[in-house]
Every structure is written in structure tokens, then in C-alpha cells.
Amino acid sequence: MDQIKLQYFEDLLWKRYSELKAVEERLLGEGGLGEPAADAVGELSSYDQHPGDLGSELYERSKDLGLLETTRSQLNQIEAALAAIENGTYGVCRRCGQEIPEQRLEAIPETDLCISCRQDEEVADRSDRPIEEDTLERSLGRSFEEESWLAVESYGTASDTPEGE
Ligand SMILES: [Zn+2]
CATH class of the missing domain: 1.20.5 (Single alpha-helices involved in coiled-coils or other helix-helix interfaces)
Structure with missing residues (x-):
């Protein structure tokens, strides 16, 4: 892959990286997953809330946890892709060693397959x-x-x- 293309995908990866970082920060932010679970539930139960509300709060929390997990694994993939750009191995399938079509990299720049x-x-x-x-x-x-x-x-x-x- 030529330098111009590499630079293009590097920019794409950094853009995606900062977007995902923002998502991660929002999830960990105030009232979010950054606070210990016990505290969040304790606060809730001190108000006169229906068990259903608490349930949906816990549901929201587990949904956020899932999102956080996905976000972090994507961040890891992007970091690996950025490292691959530096090492000159970007855009090559880690399994078969063939070049990954640019069309695919365009859609998922962090992919290594x-x-x-x-x-x-x-x-x-x-x-x-x-x-x-x-x-x-x-x-x-x-x-x-x-x-x-x-x-x-x-x-x-x-x-x-x-x-x-
Ligand atoms: Zn392959």
C-alpha cells in the first residue's frame, strides 16, 4: 500500500479512535459505570422507587457494560491497526497473508482479516x-x-x- 493510502487510513483510524474514546468517557462519566455499582443502587433505593425502576436501571447498566466492552475491544483493534501501519504490516490479512481489499478497509479500517x-x-x-x-x-x-x-x-x-x- 502506498504512503498516501496509508496516511488516509491512519487518519481514518485516529478519527474512529477519538470517537470511541468519547463514547468510553461518556460511559464512565458521572452517574455512569465509573461509579461503583453498590453506590448507584444505594442511592436509588433511598428514593421511594418501584422495584421495576431499579430493575430497568440495572438493565441499563448491564447494557452500558456491554457497550463499554465492545467499545474497548474496538479501541484495542484500532491500536493494533495503528501499530501495524507503523510496522508496515497494515492491510495484510493476519490469517492468510493476502492483502485486504481497500474497499473492506474503507468500511472497517481496524480489521486485520x-x-x-x-x-x-x-x-x-x-x-x-x-x-x-x-x-x-x-x-x-x-x-x-x-x-x-x-x-x-x-x-x-x-x-x-x-x-x-
Ligand atoms: Zn485472509
């Missing part, structure tokens, strides 16, 4: 995730069962003694 690799990863993501969660759940369930069995057993032993005497 070409369309077909992006689709491949999405498919891999979808088929991987449930298996991981399933395995995790199963192993957690097993250890929990073992722990509660041990707890019951030691409880039984302890309470047997006074009754026998």
Missing part, C-alpha cells in the same frame, strides 16, 4: 464456543458434586459421635 478469513473465524467461533462451555460446565458440575459429597460425609461423621454417647 480479509472477508473469507473473517467468515472462517466466525464459523469456527460458533462451533467452538458451545463445546468449551459444555466441557467447562461438566467439569465444574463434577467437582461441585464431589465437594458436596465430601461435605455431607464429614458432617455425618461429626454428628454421629454426640448421639452415640
